[in-house]
Amino acid sequence: MLVDNGVHGDSRVQKIARSAADAGWEVVLLGLTAGDPSTWRLGDADVRLLPMPDPLARGSALRRTAVRFLLRRSAGPTPTPATAPTPVPARRGARAIAFGAVRRAIRPYERARTAFWLRARGDRAWRRLEPALWDYEEVFGPVVDALAPDLIHAHDFRMLGVGARAKARAAAVGRRVHLVWDAHEFLPGIKPRRDNPRWLPAHRAHEREYAPYADVVMTVSGNLAELLRQEHGLAVTPTVVLNAPLAGTSADAPDLRALCGIDAATPLLVYSGAAAPQRGMDIMVEALPRLASAHVAFVVNADTDPYVRRLVTRAAALGVADRLHVLPYVPHDQVVRFLSGADVGVIPIHHWPNHEIALITKFFEYAHARLPMVVSDVRTMAETVRATGNGEVFRAEDLDDFVRAVRTVLADPAQYRDAYDKPDVLDSWTWERQAVVLDDVYRALLAGSAR
Template identity: 25%
Template structure:
């Protein structure tokens, strides 16, 4: 009998690299129905599309009051996107449900058919956005309750690295297996040859707080001989910020903004560049412990690294000689770090990425996912 798998993600899966890879693995084990914003991923057999304007948290007047009064049980299914998702599901039954991020857990446990539940925790859920006051006061306690209420009942749990896994075990008594944000090995790529200028690149979400402005300002401080290209995914709920960012790019003589690139196409698109740049201030524990998609994109693209300091990325950069760790997060900090690099050093960083590209690919992560699914099917 064919295994019926439901994958829930309150994102647009087609532009969510981690979930997109997950769906491809799921499809090898059964018929996958995706429930998310946006269109059907290619590997899914069926898709239920949540209207993109609906928030995945209870951001309604009634929902906010219930959050403030700590009436978490009554608000767990009250987010507009969750209500829409529940209606889309109707009484459909599944054998396995994959809940991407803790906010999908209440809905996962409502799915008919007594399914096995696998929660993939992309980060440390209780403090995802605690640098925002409303999140810290209203949402963080709710997310902590969701984790405490539902995670111990899940049949499997995964997260992105050992540091965050340890936090889930210490606070909620849940052992998470590790599935990094690594991507498929790209043996056809090799370090690009040197050019007349140092070509900087950044890819990721155009989200407030990502410190993109500092990277743009840094390349202007560096002056002639340096360029910056940005490949950015526009946020669903940050139109005003996007307009500000476009204006900032247009004012920079050395920066170009490009349309978003499909996750599978990123390594080849980034390959002609020299240095992947990212410097995220530590607004939350997730920033301090990050191991983001772009780290693995840059490895497969055979780029050198200019990264702001973070526990997990520092370790991998230092162990493998991949680039420089910037002690601060300002434009001046970034410019100083890049200005001090020689052509030979940059070439060495790119060769180091080439040496570790297979080891830092998704092979080991896919093995973990396959084993989880074999367990859940059995």
């Protein structure tokens, strides 16, 4: 099993590895670390984190630096001390303006370069546009070959190429390897991970090249499955394995309210998950002055994230710093019990294509915590909340409408909690049910293989 992160904090990957091992499969989960290699057991699964050098990524960065240098030189000579302004602020401003001008010149260059290589190489163009993808091959490839697996479960788009190449190498020596590609998101619909014109075209080309190698494509929602089928011309619609939580929860989860220093009567709104501007968390901070005694808890991946720090600073400017609490993740099997201490689960995400097509992990976690929800009007989630009756929908990025929705839920939370008692609502949103689907996929691929 392959994943391009450190495993910790990736509940889907952890649940899949552990469930497969519980079902009797021999599982080795390979992830990445920026430090020394490490190993541990996840239930009966063997987890190994491999150090990630990035010589090609650094080489690509150096090439971009060289382009900036040449463009700066082409703009003319650097002013001599006799002609340059002397005050320090002015010189800093001049450098900022110069850098902005260089950056504007670089982007057309990068777009032209991207278009050239796509025309010249087609889907193989990623080798020129995003050579850092080879760094993953350098790290994972030799280890996968040494393990000689019968099945590779490749998580998301970067690991697809690693798994496909390992499958091809095995076939070249007469060994059959099955490849499961687990697409966590729709690549054409995501916000690019880096601010340059090459990132998305390069990664899409990489994905298109290797998608045909997958024996089974797996994903997180029916809508995403259909988009993947159309994008890659798949003969079979991908199998859906929801990002649902375990039905059973740990009894030793921390007390959310105690960590926030509030009593049971204080209204508490929680946001759990990755922190990023497109996640819309700022609206929760902006609403605090208008929500009387309510508190907000951000359960996020890093309290040092620049976006999170900006939100903390903004809360202080609004005079509500004492009502904003930034807390770290808990282990995935404690999440539901931990979140159940809140009054409202909030999902304020903005309108991005990937946000429209799936019920994200925190939706299911809030549901099993029996939290009333306040969610933005992204398509799939809004439709589900309206149909289920477990919360209120507000217009994304609309502060007034967000405040209205929160006040409505806090006025009568019991009616929203009662929605979870409807037949087959929570039962269909459990990891235990998803694990059966996962095991069926493996069994069908490896029928007759030793386990």
